[in-house]
Amino acid sequence: MITQKLEPLFKLENYQRQPRFQNGFYQQDILSVNQFGKENLDYIFERADEMKAMAHQWGTCDLLKDYTLACVFYEPSTRTSSSFISAMARLGGKVIPITEGIQYSSVSKGESLIDSILTLEQYCDVIVLRHSEIGSSATAAKYAKVPIINAGDGAGEHPTQALLDLYTIQSELGHIDGLKVAMVGDLRYGRTVHSLTRLLSQYDVSLRFVSPETLRLPMDLMNDLIDKGIKVRETNKVSDVIENADVLYVTRIQKERFTDLAQYEEVKNYFEITPEVMAQAKEKMIVMHPLPRVGEIHYKVDRDPRAAYFRQVQNGLYIRMALLAAVLGQA
Amino acid sequence: MITQKLEPLFKLENYQRQPRFQNGFYQQDILSVNQFGKENLDYIFERADEMKAMAHQWGTCDLLKDYTLACVFYEPSTRTSSSFISAMARLGGKVIPITEGIQYSSVSKGESLIDSILTLEQYCDVIVLRHSEIGSSATAAKYAKVPIINAGDGAGEHPTQALLDLYTIQSELGHIDGLKVAMVGDLRYGRTVHSLTRLLSQYDVSLRFVSPETLRLPMDLMNDLIDKGIKVRETNKVSDVIENADVLYVTRIQKERFTDLAQYEEVKNYFEITPEVMAQAKEKMIVMHPLPRVGEIHYKVDRDPRAAYFRQVQNGLYIRMALLAAVLGQA
Amino acid sequence: MITQKLEPLFKLENYQRQPRFQNGFYQQDILSVNQFGKENLDYIFERADEMKAMAHQWGTCDLLKDYTLACVFYEPSTRTSSSFISAMARLGGKVIPITEGIQYSSVSKGESLIDSILTLEQYCDVIVLRHSEIGSSATAAKYAKVPIINAGDGAGEHPTQALLDLYTIQSELGHIDGLKVAMVGDLRYGRTVHSLTRLLSQYDVSLRFVSPETLRLPMDLMNDLIDKGIKVRETNKVSDVIENADVLYVTRIQKERFTDLAQYEEVKNYFEITPEVMAQAKEKMIVMHPLPRVGEIHYKVDRDPRAAYFRQVQNGLYIRMALLAAVLGQA
Numbered sequence: 001m002i003t004q005k006l007e008p009l010f011k012l013e014n015y016q017r018q019p020r021f022q023n024g025f026y027q028q029d030i031l032s033v034n035q036f037g038k039e040n041l042d043y044i045f046e047r048a049d050e051m052k053a054m055a056h057q058w059g060t061c062d063l064l065k066d067y068t069l070a071c072v073f074y075e076p077s078t079r080t081s082s083s084f085i086s087a088m089a090r091l092g093g094k095v096i097p098i099t100e101g102i103q104y105s106s107v108s109k110g111e112s113l114i115d116s117i118l119t120l121e122q123y124c125d126v127i128v129l130r131h132s133e134i135g136s137s138a139t140a141a142k143y144a145k146v147p148i149i150n151a152g153d154g155a156g157e158h159p160t161q162a163l164l165d166l167y168t169i170q171s172e173l174g175h176i177d178g179l180k181v182a183m184v185g186d187l188r189y190g191r192t193v194h195s196l197t198r199l200l201s202q203y204d205v206s207l208r209f210v211s212p213e214t215l216r217l218p219m220d221l222m223n224d225l226i227d228k229g230i231k232v233r234e235t236n237k238v239s240d241v242i243e244n245a246d247v248l249y250v251t252r253i254q255k256e257r258f259t260d261l262a263q264y265e266e267v268k269n270y271f272e273i274t275p276e277v278m279a280q281a282k283e284k285m286i287v288m289h290p291l292p293r294v295g296e297i298h299y300k301v302d303r304d305p306r307a308a309y310f311r312q313v314q315n316g317l318y319i320r321m322a323l324l325a326a327v328l329g330q331a
Numbered sequence: 332m333i334t335q336k337l338e339p340l341f342k343l344e345n346y347q348r349q350p351r352f353q354n355g356f357y358q359q360d361i362l363s364v365n366q367f368g369k370e371n372l373d374y375i376f377e378r379a380d381e382m383k384a385m386a387h388q389w390g391t392c393d394l395l396k397d398y399t400l401a402c403v404f405y406e407p408s409t410r411t412s413s414s415f416i417s418a419m420a421r422l423g424g425k426v427i428p429i430t431e432g433i434q435y436s437s438v439s440k441g442e443s444l445i446d447s448i449l450t451l452e453q454y455c456d457v458i459v460l461r462h463s464e465i466g467s468s469a470t471a472a473k474y475a476k477v478p479i480i481n482a483g484d485g486a487g488e489h490p491t492q493a494l495l496d497l498y499t500i501q502s503e504l505g506h507i508d509g510l511k512v513a514m515v516g517d518l519r520y521g522r523t524v525h526s527l528t529r530l531l532s533q534y535d536v537s538l539r540f541v542s543p544e545t546l547r548l549p550m551d552l553m554n555d556l557i558d559k560g561i562k563v564r565e566t567n568k569v570s571d572v573i574e575n576a577d578v579l580y581v582t583r584i585q586k587e588r589f590t591d592l593a594q595y596e597e598v599k600n601y602f603e604i605t606p607e608v609m610a611q612a613k614e615k616m617i618v619m620h621p622l623p624r625v626g627e628i629h630y631k632v633d634r635d636p637r638a639a640y641f642r643q644v645q646n647g648l649y650i651r652m653a654l655l656a657a658v659l660g661q662a
Numbered sequence: 663m664i665t666q667k668l669e670p671l672f673k674l675e676n677y678q679r680q681p682r683f684q685n686g687f688y689q690q691d692i693l694s695v696n697q698f699g700k701e702n703l704d705y706i707f708e709r710a711d712e713m714k715a716m717a718h719q720w721g722t723c724d725l726l727k728d729y730t731l732a733c734v735f736y737e738p739s740t741r742t743s744s745s746f747i748s749a750m751a752r753l754g755g756k757v758i759p760i761t762e763g764i765q766y767s768s769v770s771k772g773e774s775l776i777d778s779i780l781t782l783e784q785y786c787d788v789i790v791l792r793h794s795e796i797g798s799s800a801t802a803a804k805y806a807k808v809p810i811i812n813a814g815d816g817a818g819e820h821p822t823q824a825l826l827d828l829y830t831i832q833s834e835l836g837h838i839d840g841l842k843v844a845m846v847g848d849l850r851y852g853r854t855v856h857s858l859t860r861l862l863s864q865y866d867v868s869l870r871f872v873s874p875e876t877l878r879l880p881m882d883l884m885n886d887l888i889d890k891g892i893k894v895r896e897t898n899k900v901s902d903v904i905e906n907a908d909v910l911y912v913t914r915i916q917k918e919r920f921t922d923l924a925q926y927e928e929v930k931n932y933f934e935i936t937p938e939v940m941a942q943a944k945e946k947m948i949v950m951h952p953l954p955r956v957g958e959i960h961y962k963v964d965r966d967p968r969a970a971y972f973r974q975v976q977n978g979l980y981i982r983m984a985l986l987a988a989v990l991g992q993a
Contacts, residue, residue, distance in 0.1 A: 006377055007352070009662055010385045010392060017390045021669070046668055054672045059679045059728035059787065060756060061672065066390035068417055079781055082758050086730055086785035089756035094391060094420035096413050100431045100762045111623035118633075119410055119622060122645040123417035125390065291781060292773035302780075314784040331671055337708055338683070340993055341716045341723060348721045397721035399748055425722060425751035427744050431762045442954035449964075450741055450953060453976040454748035456721065 017066040019329025026329040029141040030149045033162045033195045038202055045167050047322035047331045048315070055090060055318065064093035067328050070124040072117075073099045073151070074131040079291065079313075080151050080158075084128045087320035091330075096124060114143050121146045126327055129153075147327040155191065160323060161290060162195035164316040169247055171315060172286045172308050176200070182208040182241040184271060185251035185296060187217040192290040193251055194221055206231040208241040212267045215257065238271060242280045248273065249288045250296050273297045278304055288312050348397040350660025357660040360472040361480045364493045364526045369533055376498050378653035378662045379646070386421060386649065395424035398659050401455040403448075404430045404482070405462040410622065410644075411482050411489075415459045418651035422661075427455060445474050452477045457658055460484075478658040486522065491654065492621060493526035495647040500578055502646060503617045503639050507531070513539040513572040516582035516602060516627060518548040523621040524582055525552060537562040539572040543598045546588065569602060573611045579604065580619045581627050604628045609635055619643050679728040681991025688991040691803040692811045695824045695857045700864055707829050709984035709993045710977070717752055717980065726755035729990050732786040734779075735761045735813070736793040741953065741975075742813050742820075746790045749982035753992075758786060776805050783808045788989055791815075809989040817853065822985065823952060824857035826978040831909055833977060834948045834970050838862070844870040844903040846933060847913035847958060849879040854952040855913055856883060868893040870903040874929045877919065900933060904942045910935065911950045912958050935959045940966055950974050 019026050023043060028035075036044075054061055069088045073081050081099045088095050098120070113131065117140045121127060127144065129137050130151040137150035137157075152158040170176055181200060183193050187209050197217070200207065207230055209217050216234060225232050235241065242248070250273055258264035273287060278301055281287075286308040289297055293309075301307050325331030350357050354374060359366075367375075385392055400419045404412050412430045419426050429451070444462065448471045452458060458475065460468050461482040468481035468488075483489040501507055512531060514524050518540050528548070531538065538561055540548050547565060556563050566572060573579070581604055589595035604618060609632055617639040620628055624640075632638050656662030681688050685705060690697075698706075716723055731750045735743050743761045750757050760782070775793065779802045783789060789806065791799050792813040799812035799819075814820040832838055843862060845855050849871050859879075862869065869892055871879050878896060887894050897903060904910070912935055920926035935949060940963055943949075948970035951959055955971075963969050987993030 006374075009378070009381045009394065009656075010389070012384055012388050016388050043668075047671070050671045053674055057674050057678055058672070060730070063671065068391070068420060070413065070417075076762075078760055078778075082732065082760060082782060082785050085758050086732075086756070089730060089758070094417070096416050096420070097428060097759060098409055098413060100407075110625040114630075115623060116409075118641050119644050120413060122641060123413050123648055292777060294772040299776075310780050310784060313781050317785055325671075337705075340709070340712045340725065340987075341720070343715055343719050347719050399722070399751060401744065401748075425748070427747050427751070428759060429740055429744060431738075441956040445961075446954060447740075449972050450975050451744060453972060454744050454979055 021326075021329055021331060023326055023329070023331070025323070025326035027147055028327055029137070029147050030159055030323055030327065031137050031141060032150070032157050033159045033198050035159075036163065036199065041163075041166065041199070041202075044163065044319065044322050044326065045170060047326060048167055048318040050331075051318040051321040051325075052315075055321075060090045060092060062092040063325055063330050064088065064091035064328060067126065067330075068094040068096065068124040069324065070096040070120050070127045071099060072120060072127055072129050076100060077130055077152065080130065083313075083316045084151065084320050084324075087317055087324055090317075091321055091325060093324070096120075113140065117144050117148075126324065149323060149327070155189075157195055158191055159195065160316065160320055161192050162199050163323075164312065164319040165192065165196045165249070165288065165290070166199045167319050168288060168308060168312045168315045169286070172311070173246060173284070177204040179246040180206045180208065180244050181247040181249060182210055182245040183217075183249045183251070184210040184238060184273075186215045186253045186257065187211040187251075188215040189254070189257065190251045193249070194218070196249065197221060197225070201225055201228050201230050207233070208245065209234045210236065210238055210241055210271070212236060212253070215253065236270075238273070238277060239280070242277055243282070245281065246285050247288060248281070248285065250293075251290060252292070252294055252296055268295065271296060273301055275300050275304070278306065281306065352657075352660055352662060354657055354660070354662070356654070356657035358478055359658055360468070360478050361490055361654055361658065362468050362472060363481070363488050364490045364529050366490075367494065367530065372494075372497065372530070372533075375494065375650065375653050375657065376501060378657060379498055379649040381662075382649040382652040382656075383646075386652075391421045391423060393423040394656055394661050395419065395422035395659060398457065398661075399425040399427065399455040400655065401427040401451045401458045402430060403451060403458055403460050407431060408461055408483065411461065414644075414647045415482065415651050415655075418648055418655055421648075422652055422656060424655070427451075444471065448475050448479075457655065480654060480658070486520075488526055489522055490526065491647065491651055492523050493530050494654075495643065495650040496523065496527045496580070496619065496621070497530045498650050499619060499639060499643045499646045500617070503642070504577060504615070508535040510577040511537045511539065511575050512578040512580060513541055513576040514548075514580045514582070515541040515569060515604075517546045517584045517588065518542040518582075519546040520585070520588065521582045524580070525549070527580065528552060528556070532556055532559050532561050538564075539576065540565045541567065541569055541572055541602070543567060543584070543601075546584065567601075569604070569608060570611070573608055574613070576612065577616050578619060579612070579616065581624075582621060583623070583625055583627055599626065602627060604632055606631050606635070609637065612637065683988075683991055683993060685988055685991070685993070687985070687988035689809055690989055691799070691809050692821055692985055692989065693799050693803055694812070694819050695821045695860050698821075698825065698861065703825075703828065703861070703864075706825065706981065706984050706988065707832060709988060710829055710980040712993075713980040713983040713987075717983075722752045722754060724754040725987055725992050726750065726753035726990060729788065729992075730756040730758065730786040731986065732758040732782045732789045733761060734782060734789055734791050738762060739792055739814065742792065745975075745978045746813065746982050746986075749979055749986055752979075753983055753987060755986070758782075775802060779806050779810075788986065811985060811989070817851075819857055820853055821857065822978065822982055823854050824861050825985075826974065826981040827854065827858045827911070827950065827952070828861045829981050830950060830970060830974045830977045831948070834973070835908060835946070839866040841908040842868045842870065842906050843909040843911060844872055844907040845879075845911045845913070846872040846900060846935075848877045848915045848919065849873040849913075850877040851916070851919065852913045855911070856880070858911065859883060859887070863887055863890050863892050869895075870907065871896045872898065872900055872903055872933070874898060874915070874932075877915065898932075900935070900939060901942070904939055905944070907943065908947050909950060910943070910947065912955075913952060914954070914956055914958055930957065933958060935963055937962050937966070940968065943968065
C-alpha cells in the first residue's frame with residue numbers, strides 16, 4: 001500500500017522506558033491501608049522524604065516524564081485531585097484531568113464503570129479513581145491492566161489520606177512507637193479515623209477516642225484494637241486527653257448526623273479546639289485534621305506552631321508523589 | 332520610556348520552530364472524512380504506526396514540545412477529550428483543557444462560537460472542537476487562523492473516529508482490500524457507521540448491513556455505494572453475516588428511536604453479540620464498537636481475542652497523535 | 663526503623679531553584695492596578711515584549727519549568743483561565759487547573775475561602791484567583807504564603823486585564839503620552855474602564871467618555887482625573903469623538919442595567935461601531951474591546967486593520983507570562 005518510505009519520526013533504538021526499582025509496589029493497585037505493613041510504610045515514607053527534599057530544592061523533576069496519569073473523579077474533590085495532579089506534574093509526568101465531566105458524559109450514555117476504566121486505561125499508565133460507591137476501586141482494579149490508586153470509594157477507604165496522616169505523625173514527631181494519639185470528633189462515620197487507626201494499630205501506641213456518645217468508634221474496630229493489645233480509652237471530653245496527647249487528630253462532626261439540632265450545637269462547641277484548649281496541651285505535640293474544617297479548630301489556633309494540618313496537606317503531596325513513582329517502578 | 336536595559340530572558344537566535352514535513356496536512360483543518368483519499372490515509376496510518384511504536388517503547392516524546400493545543404468541548408465527551416489530551420501530552424505538547432466550562436462562561440455572556448474561537452486561537456497553535464451543531468467546525472475553520480480538528484459536530488461528522496476505525500481494521504487484519512465488513516445496529520442515525528462506510532468505499536470491500544427495518548442505512552449513502560460498485564447486502568439478522576465476516580462493526584441501538592418499547596426489547600436481544608454468536612464466526616476476524624456499549628456486546632466476549640474494541644480505543648490515541656503532529660508540520 | 667539504605671532518587675546537590683531577578687515583583691501579590699507606577703509598567707511591558715518574541719519564534723520555553731501554578735476559579739471564565747493556563751504552559755510551568763469544580767467540592771462542605779487557599783497553596787508556587795466577592799484576592803493574599811494574582815474579584819478589580827489593555831495601546835501605537843483615548847459604553851459599571859482609566863491617568867493623555875446619561879463614569883473617578891489635571895470630556899455620541907480618537911475602547915452595555923427596554927434598544931444602536939463609523943476615524947488608530955462583545959462592534963469591522971481586539975487578547979497572554987515569571991523571580 002505505502003510505496004514511499006517516509007523519513008522516520010523517532011530513533012527508537014536509543015531508549016526503552018523500564019522500571020528502575022523492584023519495590024513490591026511496581027504495577028500494584030493501591031486500594032486499602034490493609035496492604036501496608038510496616039516495611040511498606042517505611043519504604044513509602046522514605047521515598048516521601050526524598051520527594052519533599054526534591055520539591056523544596058528543585059520544585060519539579062523528570063522522574064515520571066515517560067508516564068501519563070488519568071485522574072478520574074466521578075465526584076469532585078478539589079483537594080484530592082489537585083494533590084494528585086500536582087504530584088504527577090512535579091515529577092514531570094503527564095496528566096489527563098477528568099475531574100468534572102465524566103458523570104455528564106460517558107455515564108449519562110449508560111456506560112458502566114468497568115467499561116469507562118477499560119477505555120481510559122488505554123490512554124494512560126496509571127489511574128487515580130474517586131467514586132462514590134464502596135468497592136468501586138477494587139472492581140476497577142480487577143479489570144484494569146494499569147495500576148489503580150483508590151482516591152476514595154464512598155464509605156470505603158481513602159488509603160492515601162491515611163498514609164499521609166501517618167507520615168505526618170512520623171515527620172513531625174520523629175517516630176510513632178510510644179505515642180499517645182487522641183482521635184476527636186465523629187469516630188463512627190469518619191473514614192479517615194478508621195483507616196489511620198488501622199495503620200496505627202501496627203505500632204506500639206496508646207489510642208484515646210473522644211466523641212459524642214452517638215458517634216463512638218464502631219465496635220468491630222474497637223475489638224480489633226483490643227485483640228491486638230493496643231491501649232485504648234474512650235471519653236467524650238477533649239479535656240480528658242489534651243494534657244497527655246502527642247497527637248490530637250480532629251475530625252468534622254456533620255450536622256446531618258443529628259436529629260436533634262440543639263444536641264448538635266451543644267456537642268459542636270464541646271469539641272472545638274481553641275487557644276484555651278491548646279494552652280493545656282504539651283509543648284511538643286501536634287494538632288491534625290483531614291480538612292475541610294467547619295469550626296472544629298478555631299482559626300486562632302492556626303498560628304500555633306503545633307497546628308500541623310496545613311503541613312499535613314503538603315505531606316499528602318509527597319506521599320502521592322512517592323506512591324505514583326513506586327507503582328510505576330521509578331521509586 | 333525604559334531607561335535601563337534589562338538582562339534579556341532568552342537567546343532567541345538559537346532556535347526557530349518550523350515545520351519539518353511538507354505532508355499536505357500542514358496547517359490544514361481536519362473536518363470531514365471526505366478529505367481523506369487513500370494516499371492521505373496511508374500517510375496518517377504509517378505515522379500512527381510510528382506513534383504506537385514510540386508510545387510502547389518510550390511512553391512519551393518531545394515532538395510537539397513547542398506547541399499548544401486548546402481542547403474546546405462545548406458538550407462533554409470524556410472519551411474523546413481524554414484521547415486528544417493524552418495524544419498531545421505524549422507528544423510533549425501543552426494542553427489547554429476547556430472540556431467543561433465554556434458553556435457556563437463566555438457562552439452565557441452571549442458570545443458567538445466564532446468570537447470564542449477567534450479568542451481562544453490567540454492562546455494556541457491548534458484547536459480540537461466539539462460542538463453540538465452540525466457545521467460548527469467548518470464555521471470555526473473558516474474564521475480561525477490555526478487548524479481546527481473536528482471532534483464531533485452533532486449529527487455531522489467525527490472524522491477522527493472514522494480514521495481510527497479504519498486504522499484498526501488495517502492494523503488488526505493487515506489489509507483492507509478483500510475484506511467482508513458487517514455493520515450492525517443503528518445504521519440510520521449512527522454517525523460513525525456512515526463515516527466509516529464512506530472511507531471503506533474507497534477500497535475493494537464487501538459490505539453487509541445488519542439492522543432493524545426502521546434503522547436501515549440511509550438511501551443516499553446506499554446509492555453512493557452501489558454507484559461505486561461496492562458489493563452491498565442488507566439483512567436484519569446477525570446470523571446471516573457472522574460466518575463470513577472479517578469485521579463485525581457493532582453500534583448501539585438507542586431506546587429513544589423506538590416508539591414501541593416492546594419492539595425495542597425484541598430488537599435489542601436480536602442484535603446482541605454473545606459468546607454463542609462468536610462461536611460461529613471465523614477464527615481470524617474482529618469485533619469492533621465505537622463505544623460506549625449498552626448491552627450490544629456481552630461482557631463475556633471481552634475475553635475473546637477477536638474482541639478488538641478496547642484496542643480500537645488505543646488506536647484512537649495513535650491516530651490523534653499522528654494528526655496533531657501532521658497539522659503542525661511535525662509528522 | 664528503616665534498616666536498608668535505598669538507592670537515592672535524586673542528586674540534589676546539583677541544583678537549587680532560585681530567583682534570577684530582583685525585580686520588585688518577586689513573591690509579591692498582584693491585586694490592583696494601584697500597585698503599578700510607570701516604572702513597574704515599563705518593566706512588565708518590556709518583559710511582555712520578550713515573551714511575545716519568544717512565543718513567536720519558539721512557541722514555548724523552560725523558564726518556569728521548576729514552578730507550579732494553581733488556577734483557582736470560583737466562577738468560570740474560560741477566556742481568563744485559558745490565558746493564564748496557556749501563559750504558564752508556554753513558560754514550561756506546571757498547571758493545576760481548578761476552573762470548575764471548587765464550588766461543588768470544598769465549598770459545598772462549608773470550607774472558607776481562606777482554608778481553601780491555605781490548602782491549595784501547599785501544592786503550588788503561585789495562585790491565580792477568580793472569585794465573585796470584592797476583596798477576595800486581598801483576603802487570600804493576606805493569609806497565603808505564595809503570591810496571589812487577582813484574576814477578577816467581582817465588582818472589584820481585574821488588574822491583568824487593565825495591564826494588557828495599556829500594553830496593547832503602547833504596542834500598537836508605540837507610545838501612550840499624547841494620545842486621545844475614547845472610552846465607549848457602560849462607563850458606570852465597567853470594571854475594565856475604571857482600571858484602565860486609573861492606569862492612563864499616570865500619562866499625559868486626553869480622555870473622552872462616551873456613554874448613555876445613566877451610565878456615566880462615577881463621580882469620584884472623574885474628580886480624581888480632574889485633580890490630576892487630565893483633560894477629560896463627556897458625551898453621549900460616538901460621532902463626537904471618532905474623528906480625533908487614537909484609541910476607541912468599547913465596552914458592552916448590559917441589558918440588565920435598563921428598566922426601560924425600549925431605552926436599551928435605542929442606546930444600543932447608538933453606540934454600535936460599524937464600518938461606516940470607522941470610515942470617519944483616523945487612519946492610525948485602534949479599536950479595542952475587553953470582550954466578549956454582543957453587538958457593540960459589527961463583525962464587518964473585524965477585517966479592518968485598526969480592529970485590535972483580538973491582538974489585545976493575545977497581548978493578555980504575554981502580559982500574564984511576564985507577570986507569572988516576575989512574581990516567581992524568573993523575569
